[in-house]
Amino acid sequence: MAEEVKLFRTWSSSYALRIVWALKIKGIEYETIFENLPDKSPSLLHYNPVNKQVPVLVHNGKPIVESLVILEYIDETWKQAPLLPEDPYERAMARFWAKFGDDKVLTSIRSVLMKQGKEQEEAMVPAMENLKFLEEELKGKKFFGGEKIGFVDLALGWLGNSISILEEIVGLKIVDEEKFPLLSAWMQDFADASIIKDNWPPRDKMIVKFQALLDAAAIAESATSSSK
Amino acid sequence: MAEEVKLFRTWSSSYALRIVWALKIKGIEYETIFENLPDKSPSLLHYNPVNKQVPVLVHNGKPIVESLVILEYIDETWKQAPLLPEDPYERAMARFWAKFGDDKVLTSIRSVLMKQGKEQEEAMVPAMENLKFLEEELKGKKFFGGEKIGFVDLALGWLGNSISILEEIVGLKIVDEEKFPLLSAWMQDFADASIIKDNWPPRDKMIVKFQALLDAAAIAESATSSSK
Known part of the structure; x- marks a missing residue:
């Protein structure tokens, strides 16, 4: 078949x-x-x-x-070009970091973007902590998967371009190169990798989309505040 | 070693x-x-x-x-007594239902328990929908894993006793036998299985714990309402 x-x-x-x-x-x-x-x-x-x-x-x-x-x-x-490592312990670690990306990194960064002023500053604390764990995880490696792009790289792939677009819109540096040199390098290496780069959605359209989402969140937030 | x-x-x-x-x-x-x-x-x-x-x-x-x-x-x-099936598609389905249990079933039931009155009635709608999917999934099977307890059964194991304890405390039927005959039978079969039953935490202590959690949630909820 x-x-x-x-x-x-x-x-x-x-x-x-x-x-x-x-x-x-x-x-x-x-x-x-x-x-x-x-x-x-x-x-x-x-x-x-x-x-x-x-x-x-x-x-x-x-x-x-x-x-x-x-x-x-x-x-x-399809067994060619494995995404997960072979060793059960390393597979477990990859699954853990992929889940961590979705459960913790994504939600804590979203929280920073949805807030303003003092609340935003407070939301930065857990977001920075979570990014620090990713920074540590990259020690001695080019990609989360080692020399090659793997499961965790794909799971965290959104960081590769969304962050820079969001930083541009909000005017706030989240992944600072001095604080997160390895993660910053990874974002660049991942975004530019030949197997990755051709499929990024157009940056101008992403800016429009993210701006609309942030506007909608701000309207919802101000509606909640005024009803208190 | x-x-x-x-x-x-x-x-x-x-x-x-x-x-x-x-x-x-x-x-x-x-x-x-x-x-x-x-x-x-x-x-x-x-x-x-x-x-x-x-x-x-x-x-x-x-x-x-x-x-x-x-x-x-x-x-x-440890390869003996496999928890996941061998076939990649069935493995994917098992992973999906385990995640569905955590992301959807657990959160929608929690939402029912944390609310009261009309809000509770509204929260029942998605909770019932989610349980209905589990009911469908059990058609023709004793356990989610088939004839034997597997990955999904362990992931949904909390349903096996928590629901009946919570129903007792709150005085509300969530998994109704008439609406969910297969799921009700599964809850009983799972809870009573020889490999499972010896490790349930003591029911009287669980009642005290859940009651305390629900009380704390009610206090938090009333504090929020009064500040509105």
Whole structure:
């Protein structure tokens, strides 16, 4: 049977980008279906009735959802160019840092961006702590995966361009080169890597999107404050 | 080298119970260190400086944290009595449902318990939807793992006794036998399984703990309301 691989994504989802990169690293051909989230296709709802979100990978008719779960599936299905290390302990560490990126780094940076003034300063404390852990993890390595881009690099990939766009909009330095020299170098190396760089969404469109999200958050915040 | 396996846990953590059960299923001997979270041991902080939480599994001096990551580590390290299926697609499904349990089922039920009146009724809607997905997933199976207890059963294990304790305290039926016959049967079968039942924390102590948590939540909620 000829393999049929389809990826449901949006133009900007960083969760979906993980899958785009992984399939490129593995050299897998696939069909892309671009979704518009306010008007989801019946196919997306059929394949992902639980979360109704992208990315969804459909392999020979069977859907897989949740980007980190999809990455593991890709790694177990196509063995070339492994994303996870072989050793069980190192695999556990990779899974841990990927989860840490989603649960802690992403949420703490979002919190900084959604706040202002003194509240923003307070939100910076845990965000800096979390970035410091990533900085430590990069000691002696070019990528989180070592010499090559791996599972954790793809999971943290959003840091590679979102941070610099957000810093530009908000006028606030989050990943400071002096405080985080290794992480800053990683962001550059990852963003520029040949297997990665062709799939970044257009920067001008990302600026418009992030600006809209921050504006919406500010409106919601001021509505909450005025009702107190 | 003789294997050295240590588990840092608390008497009540359902995340830690996943590991207790997995090690029992695998037949692994280990040392237990009971932690008191308000006064964490230096060893716990040494082994888990990032999250500072239980469970932590220490295998030959190397710490692994995050309960689902630990389950995967255990399954890859000790191959007997596999927790995850062999097929990559079924493995992906197991990982998906385990994550769904933590991200959606747990949070939506918590939301029901933390609210009252009309807000509680509204919170019931997503909680029921999530439980319905679990009900569907059990069709034709005794356990989520099929005939045997597997990865998803351990991940959802907390449902096996916490729900009935919480229902008793709050006086509210969440997993109704008529609405969720398969899930209700699973809760009973899982809770009573020979490999599971000896490790439930004492029910009377759990009642005291949950009651205290719900009281604290109610106080926090009323403080928020009065400042509005």
